[in-house]
């Protein structure tokens with residue numbers, strides 16, 4: 001096995017490195033800058049060129065990073081490593097690992113839908129594919145993003161006409177910038193939480209277009225009340241901090257809304273169904289396109305997906321996510 005799960009995360013013994021390690025390690029290969037993949041404290045980091053500034057912002061300016069352009073390889077102890085676009089967020093990468101003629105690809109998070117804020121997902125062929133499966137159920141099929149962006153613009157317009165502010169809950173890295181890009185032709189000013197604002201220069205330097213954006217300070221919220229669109233991460237509890245300063249409507253933007261929308265009462269606005277992960281169709285197609293001899297699923301419940309692909313004749317199994325030292329020893333004994 002070129003890569004195996006350990007308590008610290010996916011490990012390549014031949015190259016002595018971890019991919020998206022869960023703990024401090026000597027050498028960390030990072031698929032993208034989301035906090036469940038890029039963690040503090042490792043000695044050395046290897047990532048894609050576009051991920052580097054995002055990683056420095058999140059993990060510290062002075063961390064030791066080697067960054068590679070997509071498709072350019074480096075060698076660690078004879079193991080050839082290269083990054084290839086995953087289409088998830090800016091800088092997100094699949095990690096291709098080749099050793100003595102054997103090729104493994106670790107997908108990281110990925111999506112196959114178009115997204116102007118990052119390079120499109122690149123199908124790779126390999127012997128073994130380790131795929132995420134966040135939305136590995138047939139119910140998850142994303143609508144055309146443009147359909148959802150039209151819904152967003154109509155919702156915002158209706159709120160403005162009613163004298164209401166519009167609050168969007170979205171992750172600060174990736175989703176928020178994707179929403180901003182969808183509104184790039186808007187004449188209106190968009191207010192964003194400071195966490196979102198801090199990532200924008202890196203997108204702008206990659207040529208991503210945005211509308212006029214200002215920080216969602218209390219002063220700006222009052223100044224633009226009755227017309228503002230405010231984007232903030234769910235954890236910031238923006239609605240609570242708005243208090244009595246203005247009247248507002250809120251909406252969240254997530255793949256999980258596909259399920260939630262069926263549960264909501266009819267008189268409540270449904271969230272937008274836009275995800276930065278592959279839907280069922282995207283997962284099935286991406287996995288089949290690798291022509292891998294074996295596929296391991298991780299980062300989600302892969303039970304339905306692995307059954308479906310196994311029936312198609314593929315060799316697919318779930319990789320244990322939170323492997324403990326005890327269970328690792330047990331699996332080595334048997």
Ligand SMILES: [Zn+2]
Nearest residue numbers: 032034088109
């Ligand atoms: Zn992610």
Ligand SMILES: [Zn+2]
Nearest residue numbers: 034036037109
């Ligand atoms: Zn993730």
